[in-house]
Amino acid sequence: MGKGATLAIEVRPEEKEPIFLALARAIITEIEKGKLKPGDPLPGTRALSRNLILNRNTVDAAYHELTMQGWLTAESSRGTFVARDLPDFGRELRLVQPAVATADRKRPMLDLSDGAPDPRLVPIATLGQAFRRALSSPSFLVDRAYGDPRGSLALREALSSYLKDERGLAVGADNMLITRGSQMALFLAASALMEPGAAIAVETPGYPLAWGAFRAVDARVVGVPADEGGIDIDALELLARREKRLKAVYVTPHHQYPTTVTLGAARRLRLLELARRHRLVVIEDDYDHEFRFDGRPVLPLAARAEADVPVIYLGSLSKLLAPGLRVGYAIAQPALIRRMADRREVIDRQGDLPLEHALADLITEGAVRRHARKARRVYHARRDRFAALLRERFADVAEFSIPAGGLAVWLRLREETTVSAETWSTNAGRLGLSILPGVRFMMTPTSPPEAFRLGFARLKDDEMIKAVDLLDRSRP
Ligand SMILES: Cc1ncc(COP(=O)(O)O)c(C=O)c1O
Numbered sequence: 001m002g003k004g005a006t007l008a009i010e011v012r013p014e015e016k017e018p019i020f021l022a023l024a025r026a027i028i029t030e031i032e033k034g035k036l037k038p039g040d041p042l043p044g045t046r047a048l049s050r051n052l053i054l055n056r057n058t059v060d061a062a063y064h065e066l067t068m069q070g071w072l073t074a075e076s077s078r079g080t081f082v083a084r085d086l087p088d089f090g091r092e093l094r095l096v097q098p099a100v101a102t103a104d105r106k107r108p109m110l111d112l113s114d115g116a117p118d119p120r121l122v123p124i125a126t127l128g129q130a131f132r133r134a135l136s137s138p139s140f141l142v143d144r145a146y147g148d149p150r151g152s153l154a155l156r157e158a159l160s161s162y163l164k165d166e167r168g169l170a171v172g173a174d175n176m177l178i179t180r181g182s183q184m185a186l187f188l189a190a191s192a193l194m195e196p197g198a199a200i201a202v203e204t205p206g207y208p209l210a211w212g213a214f215r216a217v218d219a220r221v222v223g224v225p226a227d228e229g230g231i232d233i234d235a236l237e238l239l240a241r242r243e244k245r246l247k248a249v250y251v252t253p254h255h256q257y258p259t260t261v262t263l264g265a266a267r268r269l270r271l272l273e274l275a276r277r278h279r280l281v282v283i284e285d286d287y288d289h290e291f292r293f294d295g296r297p298v299l300p301l302a303a304r305a306e307a308d309v310p311v312i313y314l315g316s317l318s319k320l321l322a323p324g325l326r327v328g329y330a331i332a333q334p335a336l337i338r339r340m341a342d343r344r345e346v347i348d349r350q351g352d353l354p355l356e357h358a359l360a361d362l363i364t365e366g367a368v369r370r371h372a373r374k375a376r377r378v379y380h381a382r383r384d385r386f387a388a389l390l391r392e393r394f395a396d397v398a399e400f401s402i403p404a405g406g407l408a409v410w411l412r413l414r415e416e417t418t419v420s421a422e423t424w425s426t427n428a429g430r431l432g433l434s435i436l437p438g439v440r441f442m443m444t445p446t447s448p449p450e451a452f453r454l455g456f457a458r459l460k461d462d463e464m465i466k467a468v469d470l471l472d473r474s475r476p
Pocket of ligand 1: 184
């Protein structure tokens with residue numbers, strides 16, 4: 001801005017606000033927006049007062065106020081300037097924004113990534129009532145200073161009875177640790193099991209957030225291929241023979257993450273037998289058990305394992321209800337649960353008791369089962385609709401198997417196409433559609449699967465049609 005230039009600002013005093021302060025506020029706004037930069041000269045007080053039709057004393061007072069606050073500096077005989085030690089707000093904004101097309105700067109309009117549930121289906125009013133009842137109960141605010149680091153007894157009892165009925169898990173409250181999402185349980189399990197340098201086998205492609213949790217306790221994370229039948233047991237056997245410090249194996253047998261396949265009975269039996277022989281702990285992540293559309297859910301490994309094969313079974317309410325609630329759980333032998341709870345206690349004295357009480361109430365009273373039934377119906381219909389749309393629009397470049405359960409489709413690009421999933425996902429991002437390419441589920445970027453994990457559960461019909469349109473329009 002040249003010397004003597006005017007300021008195109010509007011001065012709008014708030015109720016009872018002196019005009020000079022309203023003017024000062026308007027100038028601060030210009031600085032924060034980057035329209036006035038550090039070192040820029042301000043118009044003289046006479047010129048500005050004429051321009052804004054204000055008393056010159058008012059402009060004087062505003063400049064004085066801003067100088068006192070450090071926004072402006074007055075340099076004798078040269079005039080008034082924006083302070084030079086302020087950050088350049090305009091530049092900072094530009095720096096944090098990616099230098100790509102405009103849609104990338106905004107949140108994606110539509111999200112086909114990963115497999116999140118639709119939070120619009122959650123029985124919010126019922127949950128709210130349960131919360132209010134929990135908050136007005138004296139049991140946790142008054143009766144006791146702190147609760148159990150394993151989580152509220154009410155929720156552990158309610159969940160263990162639910163899991164006994166729904167998943168054949170014969171467990172009691174002492175077998176259970178409630179965590180803030182299963183992410184915390186992954187970390188605590190690794191922390192309780194692994195010494196630094198010990199190895200843990202994981203599926204590849206797989207779930208990078210689990211690898212991160214294991215690495216955080218200095219475990220070595222070793223990939224074992226997962227194919228169209230789930231984790232490759234022959235490859236795991238070779239690894240177990242070779243790797244003397246292999247302590248555990250992390251698997252997603254119900255709906256493999258990210259490929260969605262279910263580990264078949266033969267591989268399940270071999271996995272448990274191999275774990276017994278090589279003294280491996282199996283960490284079973286069953287993150288979206290309820291959402292099985294074809295046939296009944298497959299019973300967890302933890303429900304079948306004999307006592308000589310330790311299984312840490314992890315569950316979550318993130319898919320069943322909503323990820324924002326942050327409730328997950330681990331099930332294991334009481335001694336191991338204690339070790340995990342001891343570690344939890346040093347970073348998080350206990351969980352969110354009102355939430356845990358409210359959820360216990362919803363489980364006992366049947367609301368969670370009712371919600372699961374309703375959501376399963378809705379997601380089943382969405383899966384079928386999504387599969388039909390994908391087949392209609394992308395049969396020339398891609399193929400997939402309809403997932404028997406889970407909230408995502410693993411869409412593989414046909415071998416004969418030269419299309420890159422990563423480029424496709426970048427294009428989609430520019431159009432405002434979020435999708436995850438295969439490389440995001442690999443340990444190294446070399447030869448990633450040319451595929452996408454596409455979550456369908458979050459989208460209503462019109463949203464799904466829009467998302468599929470965007471996917472089509474963003475083909476490389
Ligand atoms: C493989 C896997 N495990 C666990 C979870 C659930 O994590 P949390 O319970 O921390 O939300 C997810 C959610 O996306 C997942 O994909």
